[in-house]
Amino acid sequence: MAGFYIKKVIANSAEKGDASVTFGTGLNIIQGRSDSGKTCVANCIDFIYGGSMSKPFKDSAKYDGVTMIVASNDKPGEITLRRTVGKNQVDVTSTISGIDSGTYDINYKKNAKNPPLNDVWLRLIGIEPEVMIVTNARFETKRLTWKNLLRVFYLDEGRVDDIDSIVEPSHRYMENTLFLSALLYLITGRTFTETDAQEKKEIKKARRKAVKDYVNQKIQNAADRKKKLEEDLHIFEGVDVEAQIAEATAALEETRKKIDQALEDSKKILAAILDDEQQIAECNVLLN
Structure with a gap:
């Protein structure tokens, strides 16, 4: 079955040396007293996943980057991902077939020199990049990303005791359609992008206004033409038109x-x- 697991997370420091945590397949539990680094491990994982945080460490920690090693469930080899604090790029070294080594951008940019990191994570779970899914109720589409799916299995520690569903939380309703579309694609393999996108309200309003303005202009043109014809007909006043004909x-x-x-x-x-x-x-x- 396609998928991956984290083998090792390393906090890099040229000044005081690296610190690492090793994981195995299946369930892994990290326990320890308060302020012993448990949250830091989670932050490091999120940082490699493409999180926007520029500094997953405390200032006093003196770490300057994160390295994470992941292995595929169904393919031989492993991938090493290295991201420096303050940079939006990840250096990838891969021995897994179908995933290239190189520098990847955290965010997708059209015509960018480097591919997006999203490609690595999707291929690890058996999805080819460039999949488009429905993003809202108007059936507009958007590129499927790793972040769309992350909510299913990566829960922020601040929401551990949250009574809201992780599938459809009320406080993130703007993202729910996109997330549910991604989840539906995983379950059924369908993207529903064959449905034509519906016009936004402002576009419909602008279109109606344009039609109204066009009709009004035609009516005005007809009125002007009528007036001109009436003026031209004055030339024939007092003339026996039938006799002339x-x-x-x-x-x-x-x-x-x-x-x-x-x-x-x-x-x-x-x-x-x-x-x-x-x-x-x-x-x-x-x-x-």
């Missing part, structure tokens, strides 16, 4: 008759020319 029609008919007569005369002239040409040809034959 009848006169023009009669003139056209007379012209048509003249054209017909001219065509008839042309036919007669053409026939005479053809007869003359034939007689000339006969005379030429006799002359020869």
Whole structure:
């Protein structure tokens, strides 16, 4: 089964040496008195996962980075991830097939030189990157990330005794649709991105306004055209339009008759020319 487990977490310090905690497969429990470093271990894990905290250690700790070693459940090899405090990049050394070594960015950036760290975590749990899932009730889509799924199995210590569900907490309702979409993808393998995204309210409002403005403009244009036609019609005031039309029609008919007569005369002239040409040809034959 695809997945991974943490083998070791190391707090790096060039000044006083590294400190580490080793884990095994299955359930691991860290116990100790207050202020002995339990929270620091959790912070280091979150820091490597891509957490935004720039300093997972107390100022007095004098640690400058975190290294975490993870192993795959179904593939041989392991991955070592190293992140320096204050940097948003992680150096990855991998011996697991399908996951490349190199420098990864914490956050996804379009056309970035380095791939996002999200690719490493998703491939470790058997998901290829570039999966798009539904992000809100309007069916807009967003790239599936490791952080979308982290809520299922990584619980902040401040919420251990929280009565809210970790699946759908009331105080994080803005993220619930995105998280539930990610969880539904894990369970069913469906992304539901085939559903067309619905327009936002402001877009619908702007579209309605544009249609309204367009119709109003057309009505105004029609009114202006009507006014112009009414002004042009004043030219014909006092004129018997029907008589003018009848006169023009009669003139056209007379012209048509003249054209017909001219065509008839042309036919007669053409026939005479053809007869003359034939007689000339006969005379030429006799002359020869």
